[in-house]
Amino acid sequence: MKLYDLELSGNAYRVRLMLSLLGLKAELQTVNLMQGEQRQEWFLKLNPRGQVPVLDDDGTVIWDSLAILVYLARKYGGERWLPSEAKDLAEVMQWLALMENETLYGLGKARVILKFKLPGSLEEAQTLGRRGLNVLEARLAGHDWLALDRFTIADVGCFPYVALAQEGDISLDPYPAVRKWVDRVKQQPGFVSMPGI
Amino acid sequence: MKLYDLELSGNAYRVRLMLSLLGLKAELQTVNLMQGEQRQEWFLKLNPRGQVPVLDDDGTVIWDSLAILVYLARKYGGERWLPSEAKDLAEVMQWLALMENETLYGLGKARVILKFKLPGSLEEAQTLGRRGLNVLEARLAGHDWLALDRFTIADVGCFPYVALAQEGDISLDPYPAVRKWVDRVKQQPGFVSMPGI
Numbered sequence: 428m429k430l431y432d433l434e435l436s437g438n439a440y441r442v443r444l445m446l447s448l449l450g451l452k453a454e455l456q457t458v459n460l461m462q463g464e465q466r467q468e469w470f471l472k473l474n475p476r477g478q479v480p481v482l483d484d485d486g487t488v489i490w491d492s493l494a495i496l497v498y499l500a501r502k503y504g505g506e507r508w509l510p511s512e513a514k515d516l517a518e519v520m521q522w523l524a525l526m527e528n529e530t531l532y533g534l535g536k537a538r539v540i541l542k543f544k545l546p547g548s549l550e551e552a553q554t555l556g557r558r559g560l561n562v563l564e565a566r567l568a569g570h571d572w573l574a575l576d577r578f579t580i581a582d583v584g585c586f587p588y589v590a591l592a593q594e595g596d597i598s599l600d601p602y603p604a605v606r607k608w609v610d611r612v613k614q615q616p617g618f619v620s621m622p623g624i
Numbered sequence: 625m626k627l628y629d630l631e632l633s634g635n636a637y638r639v640r641l642m643l644s645l646l647g648l649k650a651e652l653q654t655v656n657l658m659q660g661e662q663r664q665e666w667f668l669k670l671n672p673r674g675q676v677p678v679l680d681d682d683g684t685v686i687w688d689s690l691a692i693l694v695y696l697a698r699k700y701g702g703e704r705w706l707p708s709e710a711k712d713l714a715e716v717m718q719w720l721a722l723m724e725n726e727t728l729y730g731l732g733k734a735r736v737i738l739k740f741k742l743p744g745s746l747e748e749a750q751t752l753g754r755r756g757l758n759v760l761e762a763r764l765a766g767h768d769w770l771a772l773d774r775f776t777i778a779d780v781g782c783f784p785y786v787a788l789a790q791e792g793d794i795s796l797d798p799y800p801a802v803r804k805w806v807d808r809v810k811q812q813p814g815f816v817s818m819p820g821i
Contacts, residue, residue: 475759476722487711493724494717502710511708513699514684520691525673527690527724547748562672 428453431473431481433460435542437535437587438492439480440621445496445583448617449503453482493523496580508580515575522573522581526588529559534588537595553597556588560602563589567604571611578615586612590624625650628670628678630657632739634732634784635689636677637818642693642780645814646700650679690720693777705777712772719770719778723785726756731785734792750794753785757799760786764801768808775812783809787821 430446430453432439446453458464458479465477474481474490481490482498489495500509510516533556539545540552563585566573574581590609592599599606612618627643627650629636643650655661655676662674671678671687678687679695686692697706707713730753736742737749760782763770771778787806789796796803809815 475762476726476755489711489714489718491718491721493721494714497717498710498714501708501713511698513695514686516698517686517691517695520694521686521688524688524690524724527721528728529673531725532729548745551744558673565672 428485429456429483430454431456431458431470431479431483433458433479435622436479437538437591437621438478438531441492441584441587442480442482442495442499443621444586444619445499445580447619448583448615449499449508450617451499451503493527493584496523496584500580504580507577508583510575510579518574519579519581523584525559525562526581526584529555529562530585530588533557533559534592534595534597537597538588538591541596542594549596553595556592556595556597560589560592560597560599560605563608564602564604567608571608578612582608582612587621587624594623625682626653626680627651628653628655628667628676628680630655630676632819633676634735634788634818635675635728637784638689638781639677639679639692639696640818641783641816642696642777644816645780645812646696646705647814648696648700690724690781693720693781697777701777704774705780707772715771716776716778720781722756722759723778723781726752726759727782727785730754730756731789731792731794734794735785735788738793739791746793750792753789753792753794757786757789757794757796757802760805761799761801764805768805775809779805779809784818784821791820 430442432455464470471477473488476490480492480495482495489498497509509519533552536547536552537549537556540547540549570576572578572582573585627639629652661667668674670685677689677692679692686695694706706716730749733744733749734746734753737744737746767773769775769779770782
């Protein structure tokens, strides 16, 4: 298994975390975004969107961290991580949708604006990010985990940009249940970290 | 079945389209966003994010259009719309991730900035939207459908904001394969439209 990766990408870290939680090993190949490697023809053949992460599992190529989480959970993790039944599956998907919206375009975007000087409105991103944290806080005040009262890919998906929020100048101080959940994720067997967490 | 809905929301339309394709009927209850109904306590109990659509299927409440598509497909549609096997499932998920990114924050955002005067950078949204259209064009130049060479929730998911692109002042003229795909979706049994499409 090979992961086209970038150490500082929260989206790529999400996959490294999932691989580790499942006890899977993948060769990591860094894609040099500063040198525009993601826009080179060989990489666009793997992922037409020109983004990390991309997983190559013995010739099965999957792009996008949401799709890769779902793939790994279904293929190597089973029902525990991603249920098959409609209602339970939808409950996990709700939080993965929040991951793609409030955490990625809120918390994650605030981080790349500040840390990597990418364009965009910091205030707009922080507002969206805090709106997401409010929703997470309300859920986690009464539950240990985001979906199904167990650790699933919903948690793995949302974790990176929440745990990196301070790099987008968003304090987690007003969100005590979120902070406890971050600690809870860190205590799971197989947890691996990344710079900034 | 009840759908908390807004006629002009592409995210809500995505669910109305899926319901119709599956031959399902739902009572539509309009949530008056102009009057802030989505921020009222009764609605936040249904969806802590304060957004339409929300589906109530005989007491099972699902928020977020991605989660609702997955729910409806799994519960009422079967393998045809959303496969169970890891690789096929991931192929569908890849395009649903593009729906949450390039089409929602690109095409969809350009539309709400122009049509509903919401804040944000029009140029940034249009650039992201066109990047998504390029990826769709490349795929659809060689395939009738986005995933698995059949009509799935990947197509249903991406369709609304692509078909509404001109409302964000993004022409589909440079994307002939995308335009043919839009026509193909419109010809599917059970297709329903919305204002602007």
